Amino acid sequence: MSKNLVIIPTYNEKENVEKMIRKVFSLEKPFHLLIVEDNSPDGTADIVKRLMKEFPDKLHILERKGKLGLGTAYIAGFNWALERDYEAVCEMDCDFSHNPDDLLKLFGAIENGADVAVGSRYITGINVVNWPLGRVLMSYFASMYVRIVTGMDVRDTTAGFVCWKREVLETIDLDKIKLIGYGFQIEMKFTAHKFGFTIKEVSIVFTDRQEGTSKMSGGIFNEALWGVLKMKLNSFTRKYERND
Ligand SMILES: Nc1nc2c(ncn2[C@@H]2O[C@H](COP(=O)(O)OP(=O)(O)O[C@H]3O[C@H](CO)[C@@H](O)[C@H](O)[C@@H]3O)[C@@H](O)[C@H]2O)c(=O)[nH]1
Structure with missing residues (x-):
C-alpha cells in the first residue's frame, strides 16, 4: 500500500475531477487519493465512483450529505487517513490551481525531515497566475496580517496545498480546529507551529482555475479576519504539549 495519501475536497467539480484523478495516478510516485464529496448537484460523485472501478484500492470516496465547507471536509479526510496506515497526507484543490506535479516536491520535503510542507506562493515574490490584482493583494496582505498576529514565520x-506528516495530524487534536474556510488553513498551520513542528515552505505557482467556480465567499474572508484574532487569544490558555 502507498504510504502517501492525497485528499481532494470536491463540490461541483465535474469539469475537473476525472482529469485530476488521472493526472495524480500518472505521476511517477504511487499515491492513494481520497475525494471528500459533499453531494455535488452536478454529479461529481458519479464520475468518481465510475473511476473507482478502474483504480480499485487506490481511489476512495468519502461522501457527506451536503456542502459542509472545505475545513470540515479536510478534517473528515484526515480522520479517515488516521484510521489507516498513511504516513503523510497532502491537501490539494481539484481545479488545477495547484499543479499535481508539485506533489512530488511536497511529499519530498516531508521525506527530507519537514513535519509540514506548505506549497507557498509567496517565498519567491508573488507566484499567482490569472487572479485579479485585488485578490492577489488581499491574499498577500492577509498572509502578512496573519504573520504579524500569530508570530509564525510562514509567508x-x-x-x-499542504502536506502533513501523520504525527502532526495525530497530535494537534483535529476536534479543536474551529475555522472552516481560509481560516482553517491558518488555524491548522498555527496549531502545528505551537506544538513545535517544523514547517517548510516549498515554492509553487498557483494558477487560477480554468473550469468551474470558486466556492469561497465574503463570509469566509471575515471568518479568517476575526477568527485569527480569536485563535491567537485562545492560544494563551491552551497547553501545547507533545507526548514524545
Ligand atoms: N467537499 C467540499 N469541497 C469544497 C467545499 N468548498 C470548496 N470545496 C473544494 O475545495 C477546493 C477549493 O475550492 P475553491 O472554492 O476553488 O477555493 P479557492 O477560493 O480557490 O481557495 C483556495 O485557495 C485558498 C488560498 O488562496 C486556500 O485557502 C483554500 O484552501 C483553497 O486552496 C475545490 O476542490 C472545491 O471543489 C465544500 O464545502 N465541500
Missing part, C-alpha cells in the same frame, strides 16, 4: 499562511 503563505492561507495556502491550501
Whole structure:
C-alpha cells in the first residue's frame, strides 16, 4: 500500500475531477487519493465512483450529505487517513490551481525531515497566475496580517496545498480546529507551529482555475479576519504539549 495519501475536497467539480484523478495516478510516485464529496448537484460523485472501478484500492470516496465547507471536509479526510496506515497526507484543490506535479516536491520535503510542507506562493515574490490584482493583494496582505498576529514565520499562511506528516495530524487534536474556510488553513498551520513542528515552505505557482467556480465567499474572508484574532487569544490558555 502507498504510504502517501492525497485528499481532494470536491463540490461541483465535474469539469475537473476525472482529469485530476488521472493526472495524480500518472505521476511517477504511487499515491492513494481520497475525494471528500459533499453531494455535488452536478454529479461529481458519479464520475468518481465510475473511476473507482478502474483504480480499485487506490481511489476512495468519502461522501457527506451536503456542502459542509472545505475545513470540515479536510478534517473528515484526515480522520479517515488516521484510521489507516498513511504516513503523510497532502491537501490539494481539484481545479488545477495547484499543479499535481508539485506533489512530488511536497511529499519530498516531508521525506527530507519537514513535519509540514506548505506549497507557498509567496517565498519567491508573488507566484499567482490569472487572479485579479485585488485578490492577489488581499491574499498577500492577509498572509502578512496573519504573520504579524500569530508570530509564525510562514509567508503563505492561507495556502491550501499542504502536506502533513501523520504525527502532526495525530497530535494537534483535529476536534479543536474551529475555522472552516481560509481560516482553517491558518488555524491548522498555527496549531502545528505551537506544538513545535517544523514547517517548510516549498515554492509553487498557483494558477487560477480554468473550469468551474470558486466556492469561497465574503463570509469566509471575515471568518479568517476575526477568527485569527480569536485563535491567537485562545492560544494563551491552551497547553501545547507533545507526548514524545
Ligand atoms: N467537499 C467540499 N469541497 C469544497 C467545499 N468548498 C470548496 N470545496 C473544494 O475545495 C477546493 C477549493 O475550492 P475553491 O472554492 O476553488 O477555493 P479557492 O477560493 O480557490 O481557495 C483556495 O485557495 C485558498 C488560498 O488562496 C486556500 O485557502 C483554500 O484552501 C483553497 O486552496 C475545490 O476542490 C472545491 O471543489 C465544500 O464545502 N465541500
